[in-house]
Amino acid sequence: MSRLKAFVSRLSHLFLPLFVLALLIIVNLIKGADYFSITMVNGAFYGNIPNMLFGASELVILSIGMTLVTAASQGQDISIGETGAITSAIFVWYVLRAGDVTLLTILVGFLISCVAGLVIGAFNGTLVSVFKVQPMVATLILFLGGRSIAFMIDGKVSPILANEISNRIGTVIPGLPIQTPIILTVVFIAIVSVVLKTTNLRLYVESVGINPSAVRLNGIDPKKIIFLTFLIMGVCSAVAGFIAVNKAGRHDSVNLLKFIMMDAILAVALGGNSLGGGKFSITGSIIGAYTIEMLNRTLLRLEVNPEAIKVFKAVFIIMLMVVASPVVRVVVRKALDRAKTIASRYSRGHTGGLSNAVVSMTDTTGKKED
């Protein structure tokens, strides 16, 4: 019984992203239901849904890291796209250096890029936790300089990853029905959920985000936890960079994962997470990420001018922030309270409650007029 209640209350947190997702599905259905059809070509699934899952891979992974950073540090990392550009540049540099590309080369290159992600995360994390710089300001440094660093690592314009393994990682492995980035994303999500199950990451991160001062007196060092979330963010960026560069087949240091932090932050907010830190829902952020991918595609389908899409999204973000803001929440709660009151008075019927109700209803209406 209480399990059921807990489940329902969790669902209510996911109301916002699920609602928006449903809305987008309806819009697309109206535009034509064939949009959602899936076909098999050469033993692999094709269609708009697989495409959407494929396209959202990097965003999903990044929004997981962003959720943790937001929850603990009460701020956001805006350098994730640039971090991904740097780590993937290192990956490409390593792979191109080795003459013969084997699976081992790719694996080692990937691990090296993850280490680079950790280093960058440590840099951002140190600024935020030790030097108490606002997360957005701390990560502004790499946001501004990151792509130049990636460009310097590249050494030439857009090095090309022309090998079979990269191609398979970026698209599909023959014989498997699902594209590789989707599989990698699922594996990543599985790893994260195992980590959340087997460690106290959630308890620590949420506590630090809610009340750092109390947490310190309970033996948790808020600095370490904030630092840890930036490390995790670094790894997420490296994995996202790895997927993105293999998808593209070449390293374009200018456009790789460009402005993706906007979508990642939006995914976190859409997932019902407070941007002010505290309790978090990774499930929400993941649904949020897919919703945003769908939003992008729907706007394109509605033939909104790509430049105007940004405006649409901005308006959307503002609406969302207002709807989810504490001010509106309080107003809505009170309105619901009032509705409940009036309903209960009516259901009580004629048993004396009525005269009461009339008095206070005239009272509230009187109030509204002045």
Add this chain to the structure above:
Amino acid sequence: MRSETVLNMEGISKSFPGVRALHNVDFTLRKGEIHALMGENGAGKSTLIKVLTGVYEKDAGQSILDGKPVHFRSPQEALSMGIGTVFQEIALCPNLTVAENMFIGRSRSRFVQWKEMNAKAEEMLSSLGIPASPTQELSSCSIAVQQMVSIARAIDMDCKILILDEPTSSLDEDEVQKLFALMRELKARGVGIIFITHFIDQVYEISDTITVLRNGELIGEYQTSKLPQIELISKMMGKALSDVSAIEKQEKSKSARSVPVFEATGLSSAAGVRPFDFTIEKGEVNGFAGLLGSGRSESVRAIFAADKVTGGEVKVNGKRVKLKTPLHAMKKGIGYLPEDRKRDGIIGELSVRDNIILALQVMKGFFRPLSRKQAEEFAVEYIQKLGIKTPSIDTPIESLSGGNQQKVVLARWLLTNPMYLILDEPTRGIDVGTKVEIQKLVLKLAEDGMSLTFISSEIDEMLRVCTRLIVMKDREIVGELSGMSLTEQDTMQMIAQGGK
């Protein structure tokens, strides 16, 4: 002889998910009356206040102010109609100055005259005897001063009603007397005052009328002079009188002991306590006594390494150790319940369960989470043990009543079963019945071999549980009392004189 009614609340009901906080409660306040609102933790006292002042929307009933039905949508609106409120949880802005906190949101004029504001604040602070300067940042003040500032904020000489929800929970006798003097002055001007507290003595000293709530229901309204204390307590608790008198009896444990579990020499911290020596033996209960700001809390914080330790030597179980962080202290078997529940204790949005297991979980380590079942069992065990009133273990702690939040934080430390437990004001905001239960629990724990330090601004509470009192003044230990000299009179004398 009853004077004119100023406020009448009729048939008030209010429910929260899983709790009926108020059910059909009537309440009447008259001009120039000090009206005590009494009840156990979670009885619905704060909720009644919040319904009146527009923090919550009521489910049923109505409030009549000066003969007219009123409906406030916020405490600001209530204030503009002459109802000033000091809520139980201090709701000030820590990084504004004292003067700003006193006036922001209430000045009628839009343009704040800083000089004028500071001057006015200065005047009020000195009339209330609050040891703070108007330009001081609020976060640098002790919790008692913050409480005084929030009282100063609510007081308006022209108001009709003043509501004080546990305003004295962290005040000393002196401050309480200053507050009472002010309340009497307002009373003489015809202001109706609602006063909520768990200190029975204060109720009898100041109030004219008492309204008792129990489990959200009205038990009755009584004239203070005609209601004996014992009867009041039994009305609050809903238990027969004999129960209560049995609880009132206290026994002091005397067990053989001599092994020091914690010793400190020349300990000092960045919070400004002078280097001090301190020892506690196995199974001993001692306490720090002293006036506000005497350094009681700072001393125990230094022991737990809650503030940066700047010098001194520490031995645990006879072995020299370095305690640099609270985690070190916890690992060595020391627990610390902080004085400021809201700032240092609760993790507001987290569930009662997570709040209870937090310290134990941290001691077990990052990679060893308790299983869900185990965590639930621990939470349920302590909810029963301490009688914590909560709809479920998943309820966020911030929606519990003040006293019940305090019990949860206490449960958190009891669960870690430390060798040495420091309790700084463990019974703040806790009702009479439970207070005695906690005192008994402390004695029981000591008998079982735990060492405890117990700090309270109520001297008689400390006398009941402590076998040794360390008296502090101006951040320095000035004396020690034990055995025969451990009487209320001797203690008060030593605190006042600061030494022999």
